[in-house]
Structures are given as C-alpha cells and as structure tokens.
Amino acid sequence: MSVPALRTPPRRVLMGPGPSEISPRVLAALSAPTVGHLDPFFLDVMNETQTMLRDLFRTQNQLTLAVSGTGSAGMETCVVNLIEPGDRMLVCVNGVFGSRMADVAGRAQAIVSTIERPFGEVFSPDEIAAAVKQLNPKVVGIVHAETSTGARQPLEEISRIVHDAGALLLVDCVTSLGGIPVEIDGWQIDAAYSGTQKCLSCPPGLAPVTFSPRALELIQNRKSKIQSWYLDMKMVANYWSDKSRAYHHTAPINMNYALHEALRIVLADGLETRWVRHRRNHLLLCSGLEAMGVEYAVAEEYRLPMLNAVKIPAGVDDKAVRAQLLNEFGIEIGGGLGPMAGKTWRIGLMGETSTERNVLMFLAALEACLVKQGASVRPGSGVAAAIAAAGA
Amino acid sequence: MSVPALRTPPRRVLMGPGPSEISPRVLAALSAPTVGHLDPFFLDVMNETQTMLRDLFRTQNQLTLAVSGTGSAGMETCVVNLIEPGDRMLVCVNGVFGSRMADVAGRAQAIVSTIERPFGEVFSPDEIAAAVKQLNPKVVGIVHAETSTGARQPLEEISRIVHDAGALLLVDCVTSLGGIPVEIDGWQIDAAYSGTQKCLSCPPGLAPVTFSPRALELIQNRKSKIQSWYLDMKMVANYWSDKSRAYHHTAPINMNYALHEALRIVLADGLETRWVRHRRNHLLLCSGLEAMGVEYAVAEEYRLPMLNAVKIPAGVDDKAVRAQLLNEFGIEIGGGLGPMAGKTWRIGLMGETSTERNVLMFLAALEACLVKQGASVRPGSGVAAAIAAAGA
Numbered sequence: 001m002s003v004p005a006l007r008t009p010p011r012r013v014l015m016g017p018g019p020s021e022i023s024p025r026v027l028a029a030l031s032a033p034t035v036g037h038l039d040p041f042f043l044d045v046m047n048e049t050q051t052m053l054r055d056l057f058r059t060q061n062q063l064t065l066a067v068s069g070t071g072s073a074g075m076e077t078c079v080v081n082l083i084e085p086g087d088r089m090l091v092c093v094n095g096v097f098g099s100r101m102a103d104v105a106g107r108a109q110a111i112v113s114t115i116e117r118p119f120g121e122v123f124s125p126d127e128i129a130a131a132v133k134q135l136n137p138k139v140v141g142i143v144h145a146e147t148s149t150g151a152r153q154p155l156e157e158i159s160r161i162v163h164d165a166g167a168l169l170l171v172d173c174v175t176s177l178g179g180i181p182v183e184i185d186g187w188q189i190d191a192a193y194s195g196t197q198k199c200l201s202c203p204p205g206l207a208p209v210t211f212s213p214r215a216l217e218l219i220q221n222r223k224s225k226i227q228s229w230y231l232d233m234k235m236v237a238n239y240w241s242d243k244s245r246a247y248h249h250t251a252p253i254n255m256n257y258a259l260h261e262a263l264r265i266v267l268a269d270g271l272e273t274r275w276v277r278h279r280r281n282h283l284l285l286c287s288g289l290e291a292m293g294v295e296y297a298v299a300e301e302y303r304l305p306m307l308n309a310v311k312i313p314a315g316v317d318d319k320a321v322r323a324q325l326l327n328e329f330g331i332e333i334g335g336g337l338g339p340m341a342g343k344t345w346r347i348g349l350m351g352e353t354s355t356e357r358n359v360l361m362f363l364a365a366l367e368a369c370l371v372k373q374g375a376s377v378r379p380g381s382g383v384a385a386a387i388a389a390a391g392a
Numbered sequence: 393m394s395v396p397a398l399r400t401p402p403r404r405v406l407m408g409p410g411p412s413e414i415s416p417r418v419l420a421a422l423s424a425p426t427v428g429h430l431d432p433f434f435l436d437v438m439n440e441t442q443t444m445l446r447d448l449f450r451t452q453n454q455l456t457l458a459v460s461g462t463g464s465a466g467m468e469t470c471v472v473n474l475i476e477p478g479d480r481m482l483v484c485v486n487g488v489f490g491s492r493m494a495d496v497a498g499r500a501q502a503i504v505s506t507i508e509r510p511f512g513e514v515f516s517p518d519e520i521a522a523a524v525k526q527l528n529p530k531v532v533g534i535v536h537a538e539t540s541t542g543a544r545q546p547l548e549e550i551s552r553i554v555h556d557a558g559a560l561l562l563v564d565c566v567t568s569l570g571g572i573p574v575e576i577d578g579w580q581i582d583a584a585y586s587g588t589q590k591c592l593s594c595p596p597g598l599a600p601v602t603f604s605p606r607a608l609e610l611i612q613n614r615k616s617k618i619q620s621w622y623l624d625m626k627m628v629a630n631y632w633s634d635k636s637r638a639y640h641h642t643a644p645i646n647m648n649y650a651l652h653e654a655l656r657i658v659l660a661d662g663l664e665t666r667w668v669r670h671r672r673n674h675l676l677l678c679s680g681l682e683a684m685g686v687e688y689a690v691a692e693e694y695r696l697p698m699l700n701a702v703k704i705p706a707g708v709d710d711k712a713v714r715a716q717l718l719n720e721f722g723i724e725i726g727g728g729l730g731p732m733a734g735k736t737w738r739i740g741l742m743g744e745t746s747t748e749r750n751v752l753m754f755l756a757a758l759e760a761c762l763v764k765q766g767a768s769v770r771p772g773s774g775v776a777a778a779i780a781a782a783g784a
Contacts (some may be wrong), residue, residue: 003444003656003659003660004440004443004444004652004656006653006656007421007433007436007437007440007649007652008424009424009425009426009427009433009434009649009651010427010431010433011425012425012427012428012431014426014427014428017426017640019426019427019428019429019642019645022425022426025463026423027423027425027646028423029398029399030420030422030423030646031420031422031423032400032401032419033401033402033403033404033414034401034406034411034414034419034589034595034596035401035402035404035406035411035613036404036408036411036724037411037596039402039404039718039724040399040718041399041402042401044399045399048396048399051396052395052396068461068462068465068597069465070460070641070642070643071641071642072463072640072641072642073460073620073622073641075621076620076621076622081420097402103475103621104621105621106617107617107619107621108619150554151640152783175591195642197426198631201646203426203644203645203646204426204429204642204643204645205597205643205646205647206459206645206754213527225498225499226499227470227499227500227620228499228619228620229464229467229492229495229496229499230464230465230468241537248464248730249462249463249464249465250410250411250462250463250464250587250589250596251462252462252595252596252597252644252647253595253596254419254422254595254597254674255595255597255644255647257399257401258646260396260399261398261399264395264396264398267395268395295756326431326432327431332427332428337639338678367685379507389732
C-alpha cells in the first residue's frame with residue numbers, strides 16, 4: 001500500500017460562488033490546538049459564537065447556532081425541524097437553491113407546492129400573496145440571494161403577506177449574510193440558514209441557523225419526531241445551551257474556532273461598513289464589465305453585489321476562459337448552474353474577496369482572456385472604467 | 393455591539409473518548425489555503441483520500457468517502473441510505489451508540505427491533521442468530537467499539553450469521569478504525585462509518601463511510617427517495633466520482649486537507665504497527681491502574697485498547713478528579729455516559745494520544761488526584777508497574 005505525497009494547495013484568488021478568500025487570521029484560528037467538545041474553553045467559544053451570530057443575523061432569537069455541516073445541511077435543518085409529514089409547504093423556485101429546498105421538503109414528507117420564476121428573476125409580493133391564499137401553507141420557503149443566478153429577492157413585503165396568512169417564513173441567507181442587509185427580527189423571518197464560506201470568509205463546514213420564538217414553539221410542540229437525529233434542533237440546542245450542555249455529537253472543534261475568528265472580523269468591521277464595501281466593489285466591477293461589453297444576467301435593481309452573474313459574450317468559450325483564469329492567473333470564477341450552464345459566469349466578490357484590488361486584477365485578467373478568444377474588447381478598457389468609477 | 397477578544401485555546405492532552413491528540417502536521421494541513429470544491433487540486437485530494445480510506449477500511453468498495461459531518465452524521469448516512477420506510481432493522485444495543493442507532497433507524501421509518509446487553513458486555517453469536525431468525529431483518533446494526541462502555545464486539549461470526557439470513561450488516565467503527573483490526577472485506581461488512589477524531593487523530597468534522605457492492609446495489613434500487621438530501625449517497629457519490637464530479641454541496645475543503653494528511657500518517661506508520669502500539673500502551677495503562685487498585689469496567693477479553701473504561705474507586709469524587717486533571721494537569725479524560733455516569737471514567741489512548749509517555753504521565757497525575765481524594769493509593773505504584781510492564 002503506497003502512501004501519496006504531501007499535498008500543498010496552489011494559491012488561488014477565490015472569485016467564484018464560494019468558498020471566498022479566507023483571512024490568515026481565520027486560518028490561524030482553524031489550526032489552533034484542538035480541545036474537547038465539553039472543555040470549558042470550548043463552551044466559552046460556543047457562547048461567544050452564539051452572541052456574535054445573533055448580532056450578525058440582527059436577531060434576539062435564543063435558538064441561534066452553527067450546525068455541524070455545510071450550508072445545505074443548514075437548509076435541511078430548517079426544513080426537517082419545521083415540517084411534519086403532511087404539512088403544506090410553498091417553495092419559491094427561481095434558481096438551483098429554490099429547487100433544492102423543494103426537494104428537501106419533499107423528502108421531509110411535506111406536501112410541496114412550488115411557484116416558479118425564470119432563473120435571474122425574482123418574485124413579486126402579488127405572486128406570493130396569490131399562492132399563499134390558494135395553498136394555505138404552514139411554511140413558505142424562499143431564497144434571499146440565489147447563488148445560482150445572482151438575483152436578490154426583496155423580503156419585507158413578502159414577510160407581511162406570509163404572516164398575515166398565518167404561515168412561517170423560511171429564508172435561505174447562504175450568500176446574503178454579511179454582504180447585504182439581512183434583518184431577521186426587522187423582517188420577522190422565522191427560520192434562516194447560511195454558510196460559512198461566502199461573505200463570512202471562513203472555510204466551508206458550518207451552517208449558521210436561527211429560529212424565531214414562534215418557530216421554536218412549533219418545533220417544541222411537534223407531534224412527530226424530527227426525521228434527522230443529527231440535525232434535531234431540540235437536542236442540538238441542548239448542547240448549545242449554557243444551562244444543559246447535554247452531549248449530542250462531537251462538534252467540529254477547529255471549524256468553530258475559525259467561525260469565531262471570522263465573526264470577530266466581520267463584527268469589528270461593522271455590518272454596515274461591509275454592506276457598503278460589497279456594494280462599492282460590485283459597482284466598480286459593473287463599470288468595468290460594461291465598458292468591456294459584458295452584460296449582467298440580472299436586472300440592475302435585483303443584482304447581488306457579492307455574486308455577479310454575467311452573460312458569456314457570444315463566440316467566447318466558457319471552459320477555455322475559466323481554465324485560463326485558473327491556470328494562468330490562479331483566479332477561480334464559477335460557471336453557470338442548471339439552465340445557465342455554459343451561458344453565464346458567476347463572479348464572486350464575497351467577504352475578503354471584495355476588494356478594489358481584486359476587481360482591478362480580475363478585469364485585467366478577463367481582458368487578457370477575452371483578447372485571446374478574439375472577442376472585440378479593447379485591452380485596458382474595463383480597468384480604465386473601473387478606475388474612473390472608483391475616483392468618481 | 394461589542395466584539396469578544398481573540399480566543400487562544402489552552403494546551404490540553406486529550407485522553408478522553410475523542411477528540412484525540414492531533415499531529416502538528418495535520419493542523420498545518422488544516423490551515424493550508426482554501427481552494428474551490430471543484431478545483432483540480434481538490435479533486436486530486438479527494439481521489440487520494442478515497443484510495444487511502446479504502447486501504448484503511450481494508451476494502452475494495454468503490455463507494456468509500458468522507459461524509460461532510462461528524463461520526464453521527466456517518467451513522468445517519470448509513471441508516472437512511474439502506475433503510476426504506478417499513479424495512480425491518482435489528483439493532484444490537486449495549487451502550488449509548490447502539491441506542492442512538494436504534495433512534496436513527498426509527499426516524500428513518502424502519503420497523504426497529506432491539507436486543508440488549510448490559511453496558512460493558514458484548515453480544516454472543518447465538519443471541520444474534522436467535523434474533524435474526526425471529527425477526528428476519530433487512531439490516532442488522534451493531535457497534536464494533538462502544539465508545540460509551542469500552543467494549544469490543546467480535547464481528548466475524550456474527551457477519552456469517554447475518555449474511556446466511558440474507559440480511560446486511562451495518563457496523564459502527566467510529567472508535568475502532570485505525571486502532572484495532574477492522575476488516576470490511578475480510579468480515580464482509582456491508583456498510584460502516586467512522587469519525588476523524590478518534591484513532592485517526594484528525595479534528596472532528598468528517599465521517600469516513602464505506603458501502604459494499606451489495607449495499608450499493610440496494611441503494612441504487614430503492615423505491616423511495618433517501619430521506620436526507622444532504623446525506624444522499626447517490627448524489628454525494630457522483631461528486632466523489634472521478635467520472636461525473638457533479639456538484640452536490642460545497643465540501644468542507646480544509647477538513648478534507650486535514651483528513652488527507654492524517655491518513656498519510658496512519659498508512660505510513662502501517663495499520664499493523666498502529667494496532668500493536670495501541671495494544672501495547674493499553675497494557676501498560678492496565679498494569680499501572682491494576683497496581684493502583686483501579687478496576688476495568690469490561691472483561692479483559694473484550695477491552696478496547698483505545699478506550700479504557702474503568703470503575704471510579706469507592707469514595708472518590710468523579711467530577712473533582714476530572715476537574716483536577718483538567719485544571720492542574722491539562723489532561724482531559726471522559727466521564728461515564730448513560731447508566732455509567734458517575735460510575736466510570738473513560739481514558740482514551742487513541743491515535744497520537746497512544747504513547748508510553750502519555751500513559752506514564754496520566755498514571756502519575758491520577759495518582760496525585762487519588763492521593764488528594766484520600767484514596768488508599770501508594771504514590772508511584774501505578775507508574776512503577778507500568779515501567780516494569782514496559783520493560784518486560
């Protein structure tokens with residue numbers, strides 16, 4: 001039995017749909033000595049992490065913690081804890097992650113109804129109102145920031161509609177949290193999940209979740225057992241509770257160190273500062289791409305600053321460009337997902353990735369790639385437009 | 393909103409039921425720069441990890457990979473992929489983790505039957521044969537190394553019985569893998585799961601799993617959807633397959649770096665060498681504890697070398713001793729779980745923790761604690777016995 005050699009990763013600039021660039025501070029925290037999952041030190045880390053997650057989600061929700069899995073485990077956690085077999089759930093699908101939520105809900109034995117919008121578009125309050133009226137669901141699930149399309153779904157009015165109908169609102173905040181406003185209490189969101197590897201700039205591996213008192217009450221009064229033992233919030237919450245600390249599973253200790261440090265960075269920056277920075281760098285990228293004739297796949301009003309979905313210019317080879325970016329420049333961007341495959345690129349400006357330096361570097365590298373592809377791009381035009389926008 | 397201070401963990405010696413001591417090499421790998429989950433570099437890491445996991449499990453099973461959650465997520469993965477609603481499953485319960493498997497199976501809508509043995513004991517082939525004959529289950533679940541009791545369950549004969557009855561054998565190898573023989577192909581185990589934080593000496597966060605061709609066929613021919621999207625092996629296997637690489641979820645990149653490096657260490661040592669080392673250090677500990685009058689909670693034949701469950705001597709304060717070990721000596725051991733709470737300590741000698749140095753240090757520290765408790769222990773007696781045993 002032969003043992004492979006030590007693997008040393010190449011140095012990438014992560015400008016795809018996540019993971020994003022990680023601060024050396026977070027990597028250092030990740031590799032701090034492991035302690036036990038009931039060590040007093042670790043319990044302090046958990047307490048502080050919960051407090052910081054509440055600040056991040058802008059909520060007072062007691063049940064706020066990091067699930068021991070990636071963002072999709074966070075999605076599954078929210079669904080399987082809220083849904084009992086036979087419950088009606090309405091899922092709004094305008095991208096891959098809405099589809100995924102409907103799939104997860106079906107597996108949880110919900111009676112799932114979906115309403116759909118084409119990839120890249122968002123739902124109007126009227127559409128939601130009509131569907132809620134018709135279906136009378138227990139839970140309405142919707143994606144705040146569709147990572148597959150780059151579209152931002154406004155939520156405030158939808159939340160009123162959902163609550164007026166007596167339903168609970170479940171929101172996917174994987175890509176939005178930390179990059180644009182997410183107001184769990186302000187918008188009265190009942191359950192939300194995110195991931196660590198987007199605007200929090202922590203490696204993937206944990207899923208921050210939060211549940212409103214109303215959602216918690218519903219979970220505590222369930223008639224049936226939660227179908228997942230691993231994601232059972234009644235038990236997981238007991239481990240995260242300073243009062244009980246009942247052993248549930250061995251938490252991913254070092255990943256929690258990393259999240260603690262990533263949250264410290266985010267909150268020390270200040271959420272508002274980060275929202276402004278994400279927006280500013282998005283607008284610089286936008287100016288540059290526009291000058292190069294590269295169009296966005298989403299209407300201006302609904303564009304996500306941290307996930308820029310753009311149309312691949314006619315005649316340009318999707319895979320060749322992404323390979324050149326990766327191999328020559330060490331820059332990762334994402335391809336399209338689902339019906340957008342081969343048609344769009346997804347350029348991430350999430351967390352630590354969202355810097356003016358990265359925008360300029362990316363525009364210059366993309367220009368080089370497009371010139372190689374024979375596209376009608378004047379080298380330097382995108383960079384010049386971004387520099388002008390930055391000075392404006 | 394105030395931001396907490398940087399948290400720097402204390403330096404513990406992890407001699408509990410896991411996590412175990414982590415090599416600096418593994419911590420360094422953990423903090424290597426993050427790359428994307430579809431980066432060619434990461435795909436190579438995945439391929440090599442699969443190959444090493446097959447060597448570790450002693451199997452040719454194609455479907456062998458690391459689930460993106462801790463050991464309990466590995467348990468749930470095995471159960472929910474094999475079980476369809478209404479399937480009969482027999483679970484052998486002689487500790488906390490057997491109980492957990494029965495709970496997980498019930499949530500997967502299995503018709504669950506259990507047979508039980510007191511904590512610390514193991515099942516005889518005859519008992520299994522009788523239960524299998526009576527119940528005709530589709531799957532039989534059993535724990536190889538009960539982390540809650542320190543008992544090793546022999547599996548070879550049981551495997552024959554289970555297969556003769558046409559059932560599949562599902563085995564919990566969380567604590568055994570890498571520390572005592574686990575022969576997936578040799579013993580014809582159909583599905584097995586483990587964790588990274590025991591004898592592999594990697595931080596917690598991933599769950600190695602393996603499925604036999606027979607188990608894989610059963611999964612592929614299911615009539616119902618797998619109830620967990622996150623743990624759906626049909627989809628996860630497509631991401632781990634060199635042929636498809638279909639995006640499923642964003643893998644915990646850095647945790648996979650760490651596992652890759654931990655496996656390199658284990659396999660370069662050699663499995664047989666590690667088994668011998670685990671056994672040798674266990675026997676040294678045994679000699680020392682015996683000389684101090686501390687008794688094991690498990691019959692000699694079935695003791696696990698990596699998880700030593702011992703009876704707390706009469707009149708000794710469980711929590712005071714564990715607190716003194718932790719606070720004065722920086723040594724973590726485990727308390728008892730379930731009916732063993734307050735009655736046993738669990739002393740881990742797993743992976744990197746299993747050294748003669750740690751055994752001697754622990755015996756000396758425990759002597760100090762027992763003396764403080766007023767127990768009738770001659771200081772130095774345990775250490776002397778261990779030194780004598782090491783020289784014998």
